Amino acid sequence: MAWYDEDSWATAAFAPKGSTIAVTFLLVVLLPILLHQFLYRKTTPTTLPSFLLIGPSGAGKTAFLTLTERKAVAQTHTSTAPLAVEVLLPEGHTPQSSHYRSPGDPAYERSRRFQLHDTPGHGKLRHFATTQLANPTSVRGIIFVVDAASVAEEAGLNETAEYLHDVLLALQKRYTGATSSKGPKEIPVLVAANKMDLFTALPPHLVAQQLEKAISEVRKSRAKGLKDSGPALGGEDDSLDEEREWLGEGGEGSFEFAQMEEVGTTVTVQGGNVIGGDGVDVTSWYEWIAAQL
Amino acid sequence: MLDTFEILTTSGVVLWSRRYSPVGPHIINSLIRDVFIEERVQLHQDDAGSKPTYRREGYTLKWTTAKDLGLIFVAVYQSLVHMTWIDKLLENIRALFVGLYGEQLKSKPSSVVNCAKFAPYFERQIQDLEQLTPPSTTILTPPSTTDNESADESVPAITLQKLQKPLYDTSADSTPVPTPDTSRPSTPAQSHLLAGKAGPGGKLSRRNKKKFAASTSAPVSSGDEASVKLKGKGSAKKNRVWGDFGAEEEDPSVVLDYSQSDLRDEASEGEALAEINPESWGSRTGKGQFVLKDLDMEMDQIIAEQNAKKEAPASALSGGGLVGSSLGAIGGLFRNVVGGKTLTEEDLAKPLKGMEDHLLKKNVAREAAVRLCDSVKRDLVGLKTSSFTTVEATIRTSMEKALAKILTPTSSLDLLREIQTVNAAGRPYVLSIVGVNGVGKSTNLSKIAFFLLQNHHRVLIAAADTFRSGAVEQLRVHVRNLQELSKREGGQVDLFEKGYGKDAANIAADAVAHAAKTDFNVVLIDTAGRRHNDQRLMSSLEKFGKLAKPDKILMVGEALVGSDSVAQARNFNQSFGPGRGLDGFVISKCDTVGDMVGTLVSMVHATGIPVVFLGVGQHYADLRGLNVGSVCRLLMS
Numbered sequence A: 001m002a003w004y005d006e007d008s009w010a011t012a013a014f015a016p017k018g019s020t021i022a023v024t025f026l027l028v029v030l031l032p033i034l035l036h037q038f039l040y041r042k043t044t045p046t047t048l049p050s051f052l053l054i055g056p057s058g059a060g061k062t063a064f065l066t067l068t069e070r071k072a073v074a075q076t077h078t079s080t081a082p083l084a085v086e087v088l089l090p091e092g093h094t095p096q097s098s099h100y101r102s103p104g105d106p107a108y109e110r111s112r113r114f115q116l117h118d119t120p121g122h123g124k125l126r127h128f129a130t131t132q133l134a135n136p137t138s139v140r141g142i143i144f145v146v147d148a149a150s151v152a153e154e155a156g157l158n159e160t161a162e163y164l165h166d167v168l169l170a171l172q173k174r175y176t177g178a179t180s181s182k183g184p185k186e187i188p189v190l191v192a193a194n195k196m197d198l199f200t201a202l203p204p205h206l207v208a209q210q211l212e213k214a215i216s217e218v219r220k221s222r223a224k225g226l227k228d229s230g231p232a233l234g235g236e237d238d239s240l241d242e243e244r245e246w247l248g249e250g251g252e253g254s255f256e257f258a259q260m261e262e263v264g265t266t267v268t269v270q271g272g273n274v275i276g277g278d279g280v281d282v283t284s285w286y287e288w289i290a291a292q293l
Numbered sequence B: 001m002l003d004t005f006e007i008l009t010t011s012g013v014v015l016w017s018r019r020y021s022p023v024g025p026h027i028i029n030s031l032i033r034d035v036f037i038e039e040r041v042q043l044h045q046d047d048a049g050s051k052p053t054y055r056r057e058g059y060t061l062k063w064t065t066a067k068d069l070g071l072i073f074v075a076v077y078q079s080l081v082h083m084t085w086i087d088k089l090l091e092n093i094r095a096l097f098v099g100l101y102g103e104q105l106k107s108k109p110s111s112v113v114n115c116a117k118f119a120p121y122f123e124r125q126i127q128d129l130e131q132l133t134p135p136s137t138t139i140l141t142p143p144s145t146t147d148n149e150s151a152d153e154s155v156p157a158i159t160l161q162k163l164q165k166p167l168y169d170t171s172a173d174s175t176p177v178p179t180p181d182t183s184r185p186s187t188p189a190q191s192h193l194l195a196g197k198a199g200p201g202g203k204l205s206r207r208n209k210k211k212f213a214a215s216t217s218a219p220v221s222s223g224d225e226a227s228v229k230l231k232g233k234g235s236a237k238k239n240r241v242w243g244d245f246g247a248e249e250e251d252p253s254v255v256l257d258y259s260q261s262d263l264r265d266e267a268s269e270g271e272a273l274a275e276i277n278p279e280s281w282g283s284r285t286g287k288g289q290f291v292l293k294d295l296d297m298e299m300d301q302i303i304a305e306q307n308a309k310k311e312a313p314a315s316a317l318s319g320g321g322l323v324g325s326s327l328g329a330i331g332g333l334f335r336n337v338v339g340g341k342t343l344t345e346e347d348l349a350k351p352l353k354g355m356e357d358h359l360l361k362k363n364v365a366r367e368a369a370v371r372l373c374d375s376v377k378r379d380l381v382g383l384k385t386s387s388f389t390t391v392e393a394t395i396r397t398s399m400e401k402a403l404a405k406i407l408t409p410t411s412s413l414d415l416l417r418e419i420q421t422v423n424a425a426g427r428p429y430v431l432s433i434v435g436v437n438g439v440g441k442s443t444n445l446s447k448i449a450f451f452l453l454q455n456h457h458r459v460l461i462a463a464a465d466t467f468r469s470g471a472v473e474q475l476r477v478h479v480r481n482l483q484e485l486s487k488r489e490g491g492q493v494d495l496f497e498k499g500y501g502k503d504a505a506n507i508a509a510d511a512v513a514h515a516a517k518t519d520f521n522v523v524l525i526d527t528a529g530r531r532h533n534d535q536r537l538m539s540s541l542e543k544f545g546k547l548a549k550p551d552k553i554l555m556v557g558e559a560l561v562g563s564d565s566v567a568q569a570r571n572f573n574q575s576f577g578p579g580r581g582l583d584g585f586v587i588s589k590c591d592t593v594g595d596m597v598g599t600l601v602s603m604v605h606a607t608g609i610p611v612v613f614l615g616v617g618q619h620y621a622d623l624r625g626l627n628v629g630s631v632c633r634l635l636m637s
């Protein structure tokens, strides 16, 4: 039976039969509905702007997340898995994009929603954060939480500086490696100096200063350090190993957060505390978030 | 006595906790770090089937997990106390919690779980389990209850009775008279307890104390006067008798806690009381009983349901006729390809065996391969494969993760910065190298020296191998070469030697002193190679560690070595005496093994100590840092 026969499917498809009409009708009605559903299920979850919580273990990332979600801090322990929750910007802060909208406007309410991504800070579990950094779609900003009290000590400072260095370097690589001429969307970084309630905590400007100094050191020793084993073990010739990347534009000398602006990353340092005897103070962080929304 | 029970998520949020006495958060943090993240602690299992334990600072921790929901259940108690029912408690609480709140947890990612009403279930479980086991003889101070918040929620289970009663009367025929008064100001409960202990009722049984804890946690909040049950254990009397010390105030009264705590075995007592005062007691008791029965039944039901769920997949496979089983098989096969299959131990067994063989082929020691596979199994059993992922692929990703986790160092290994820090303290940085014979200790030492010279350090190389003939000469040649090379690079290098036969530890200490005097800022100490099972030579390492006080001790291991690597790493790590171990590994001759780099994994597995350097060739510049990603790729290829 060929396609041009009397009773072939091609003939039937064009014949004025009841069944043909019904099938066509169903197709016409259902196809757009299915398409709509398919498209919207795909897109809705990704549109929410999100903020990444990064930082060494014990800095207070999870504590800040619980504070934002439920307006009170829950007890926390070392995290071993990431967590992403949808939260609302607290009252009293207006998202940058909705400055001229009035509260109650649905668009205003919508703009207050965002996602917080908590990542584990333990040395072995930082890949959760770094994979997020490698492909930061819908990431509006990075909140690097620092324990301002542990930064007062050498060991804590070094660990924090190394992690921050790696985060900033990843952002820089993303910027310089971008193919489009305009460069990718800017991702700002907030260095949230937490635990200001503690007696031993450094004030925010000192946290910034110490971190800049420590990052200069990290940068210097990274440049001088050994090459890594990747190419050598992979059986490739590693003599033409690509130049190691140097954080921040400009040559030698000390690192400053301001240098990051040239590669599309503004670094802001703000103090606060998630827990404290005299109340919680994280308004400056929320203000920063509001400015990015 | 239980100190703390916590239910937390893997993301670090405590969902529910019950605190009997304060336990610092660092206790549970170190459990998470040592057991879940670094997998460093070799868990000692008391006997087959019991849950693993973890000890720290006088506490014993037991735990269980609900993997698909990302929950961890931890019980903390003092190591001195022997608690036999903790395993059961963990099991039951897990079943209960998952049954009650599993849906809520699955519905939306959030750190909030509305589980304030969990307290009565928990208390009831504890009561049941404590009753099942004979009361232990260890009497501890009564628990302080700090969890008022959750206790407030336990209202449905607790009915209060206040009985008027003469002071100190503990005789069996005392008549409890209910008073409707419930608005009296609360008085501190603990003081009553202490007084009550001295009362004629004598020793409190463990269970009664437990009851007391339950009664104080709730009634205090409702403004009642707390009191003590003074029922002597094993006495023949039917009534509970309540001593009260608030009696000097207006009216002597007693709180009769008809909570969940005293139902099962004391129903008869309830009847006795009802006889005396039928109207009030009957109804109240009845009501209380009803509420409690309800709770009990609900609890049993939830636990049974959860247990049934666990067994369901197994029975589903075995059940059904020919058609059923073949359909099941096809379905399983389909799900295997498409994903969405819940993994059981049987599903994993075969692919994991394959994975183990693959790792063995990559020269990973059997012990390490088995551990990695176990860790993958623990990771995956009970999980659903994601869509369009086969079991094999799931295992693969999980194994890659496990490898990356084991190889990634906990803290950074920046030698240059460490040197800087130590020098800033005004002393030379001391690094020493140990290892078995012929693995390339001297060669790798020279490579490290070359690297340091490139960074303009002044390096003193100490020849502490006073054993093997030719060792000093070999180093002398290296030093001459390095001096030649460093002329161009800047930096300064010299050899410190005292010939053969002298004590290595003394030479090393002398070298450090010499370096401090003559302004060298790094001392590299070469030691004699020794078999790791040679007791005599290994024991001299302890003295060496004490005298030379190296900042870093690196062990050189050959990439070629097979299953011996585990024993080597372990023995060297333990040879420096308590409180000192290796700081890292240098794996030499990596260029000769191609992709069979399993030795790295074996050594790190045995000790939890990171790989710092890799030797990849014959030249001084052929030293590399570890790239975890590339090693994982090689191992999985």
Ligand SMILES: Nc1nc2c(ncn2[C@@H]2O[C@H](COP(=O)(O)OP(=O)(O)OP(=O)(O)O)[C@@H](O)[C@H]2O)c(=O)[nH]1
Pocket: A055, A056, A057, A058, A059, A060, A061, A062, A063, A064, A076, A077, A078, A079, A080, A119, A120, A121, A122, A145, A194, A195, A196, A197, A198, A272, A273, A274, A275, A276, B012, B025
């Ligand atoms: N005093 C004080 N303590 C704080 C503050 N913020 C957090 N903490 C405490 O710091 C500890 C660690 O907080 P977490 O939020 O669990 O730390 P984290 O950054 O999530 O750490 P990881 O999950 O291990 O990466 C908790 O015990 C908090 O109670 C603060 O502002 N002040």
Ligand SMILES: [Mg+2]
Pocket: A061, A062, A063, A076, A077, A078, A079, A118, A119, A120, A121, B011, B012
């Ligand atoms: Mg956390």
